[in-house]
Amino acid sequence: MELKDLYRDVILDHNRTPRNFGPLEGASANAAGSNPLCGDRLTLHLRIAGDRIDDVRFEGHGCAISTASASLMTEAIKGRTRDEALALFDRVHALLTDDAAAPDESLGKLAALSGVREFPARVKCASLCWHTLATALKSSVPESIPAVSTE
Amino acid sequence: MNEAAARTPARPAEPAAFDVDVMRREFPVLSRRVHGHPLAYLDNGASSQAPRAVIEAVDDYARSHHANVHRGVHTLSEEATARYEGARDRVARWLNAASRTEIVFTRGTTEAVNLVAQSHARPRLRTGDEVLITHLEHHANIVPWQMVCEQTGAKLVVAPIDSRGEVDPEAVEALMGPKTRLFACAHVSNALGTVLPVERLVASARARGIATLVDGAQAIPHSRVDVRALGCDFYAFSGHKMFAPTGIGVLYGRESMLERMPPWQGGGDMILTVSFERTTYNSLPYKFEAGTPNIVGAVGLGAAIDFLDSIDLRGAHAHETALLEHAHAALAPIAGLRLIGTARRKASLVSFVIDGVHPHDLGTVLDQDGIAIRTGHHCAMPVMDFFGVPATARASFAFYNTFEEIDRLAVSLERARRLFGGDVG
Numbered sequence A: 001m002e003l004k005d006l007y008r009d010v011i012l013d014h015n016r017t018p019r020n021f022g023p024l025e026g027a028s029a030n031a032a033g034s035n036p037l038c039g040d041r042l043t044l045h046l047r048i049a050g051d052r053i054d055d056v057r058f059e060g061h062g063c064a065i066s067t068a069s070a071s072l073m074t075e076a077i078k079g080r081t082r083d084e085a086l087a088l089f090d091r092v093h094a095l096l097t098d099d100a101a102a103p104d105e106s107l108g109k110l111a112a113l114s115g116v117r118e119f120p121a122r123v124k125c126a127s128l129c130w131h132t133l134a135t136a137l138k139s140s141v142p143e144s145i146p147a148v149s150t151e
Numbered sequence B: 001m002n003e004a005a006a007r008t009p010a011r012p013a014e015p016a017a018f019d020v021d022v023m024r025r026e027f028p029v030l031s032r033r034v035h036g037h038p039l040a041y042l043d044n045g046a047s048s049q050a051p052r053a054v055i056e057a058v059d060d061y062a063r064s065h066h067a068n069v070h071r072g073v074h075t076l077s078e079e080a081t082a083r084y085e086g087a088r089d090r091v092a093r094w095l096n097a098a099s100r101t102e103i104v105f106t107r108g109t110t111e112a113v114n115l116v117a118q119s120h121a122r123p124r125l126r127t128g129d130e131v132l133i134t135h136l137e138h139h140a141n142i143v144p145w146q147m148v149c150e151q152t153g154a155k156l157v158v159a160p161i162d163s164r165g166e167v168d169p170e171a172v173e174a175l176m177g178p179k180t181r182l183f184a185c186a187h188v189s190n191a192l193g194t195v196l197p198v199e200r201l202v203a204s205a206r207a208r209g210i211a212t213l214v215d216g217a218q219a220i221p222h223s224r225v226d227v228r229a230l231g232c233d234f235y236a237f238s239g240h241k242m243f244a245p246t247g248i249g250v251l252y253g254r255e256s257m258l259e260r261m262p263p264w265q266g267g268g269d270m271i272l273t274v275s276f277e278r279t280t281y282n283s284l285p286y287k288f289e290a291g292t293p294n295i296v297g298a299v300g301l302g303a304a305i306d307f308l309d310s311i312d313l314r315g316a317h318a319h320e321t322a323l324l325e326h327a328h329a330a331l332a333p334i335a336g337l338r339l340i341g342t343a344r345r346k347a348s349l350v351s352f353v354i355d356g357v358h359p360h361d362l363g364t365v366l367d368q369d370g371i372a373i374r375t376g377h378h379c380a381m382p383v384m385d386f387f388g389v390p391a392t393a394r395a396s397f398a399f400y401n402t403f404e405e406i407d408r409l410a411v412s413l414e415r416a417r418r419l420f421g422g423d424v425g
């Protein structure tokens, strides 16, 4: 278990300069997530047209793992349908928790999160944005901001 | 040596002058390694480690003396009872309580505060009454009061802290009004290290007829507390922060207060007689100890007090003060590091943030170097809000820590800063 397995260059980069960070004009779904243990807070904004995630941005503050994970997630889900995004969540979840998970080529840059598996205390940091996404996608009232917590 | 000298009974030995290397040998866990490095355990504010004497007392109890207490005439039950009650005697003496009946065993500080909130405060509080606390309290000294305020219609009033994390006694006194029924505050802040002027605050409250509770969870490992000199009505602390096991703690309560309080929980041990029509309650302190207590925890706590009694405590505390000064000096050169909590009277801990590095990541990086610190909000979210940070990193010291461990902390922090900051600044 090496520190650089957890903090890969991709993670450090997305932490230092998060992509799709900030408010989103015309968002049609929002959700807030928090991890009380470490004080991470994250708000996700989505603009959904029909079934497709047209645009996504996030705000908040968190550790390097949660910030990078959110940043990578926004890149990965933009342009995807709800079902595709949720299926991706399942694959990321397996990556984060399942030691036996086979390398998944389709994950692209998200595969950089595989080191998190060796640091059980940090899995929640990486999954916070995905849980928040699932809440946002499932929320039937698009303008409400339901809160999720990974504690 | 002549015969007379040989027969002279040994006087109780003066404890040997404090020596950190000798002290460390008493704590078995300190010799273990973490991720290939010697463990540097700097999370004593969360829970401290147990010395051999505590481990052995617990082991001896389990091997040879365990039985239920207060209910058997057989040998083991008598031995267990003697050890459990012996621990109570030690706590009473250690705190300079007026009587052993003033010592109630609880699960810890949290349960002790809840006991006072529900048994002392709840029957007395009326709509419009006030409970006064400070802004730097641990959640354990906030939430039980919020709950009882909700139950009774009383109001929670919060005294301010300043940018150093200090509590200005005049500001607190200004809030002690005709409606204030109870004042509760920490002796030492776990998130900031601030030592509160509890002697003055308790005296001010008493002069106004306000009941007082002091949360001593963080003070008891670092100082000798005399509850009668302090004059508080209640004093709460946890064993696991003073080198004893988890699951055991103490509520000290002034006898005249405890007498007037109804039992908190019902069950065995807290009764004298039970019939379906009527139950008569046991005397103090048993009225507040329903059910089989944490006997082995109390045995461990008693052993921890004996241990503290056997060492050069003054020397140990002087070492802690030196550790704090060393930590302040060692962390000062780290670019972007900001101390959270700079009170002039401070216990031996440093809480801090580093620009561009989340405390949680610091915790992981340091752990890889064998250094254990606490990161997060320290169960003191209002303190975090006050300083405008989501979380801090906290290194909290005990007398078995060394200057070298603090130097390692500084090196690791610098490494983390470079890793995340890309070495800007």
Ligand SMILES: Cc1ncc(COP(=O)(O)O)c(C=O)c1O
Binding pocket: B045, B046, B107, B108, B109, B110, B111, B138, B140, B141, B186, B188, B189, B190, B215, B217, B218, B238, B379
């Ligand atoms: C100041 C303070 N009060 C209360 C507590 C709660 O103690 P326990 O969890 O042992 O009940 C703590 C421990 O974290 C503390 O530091």
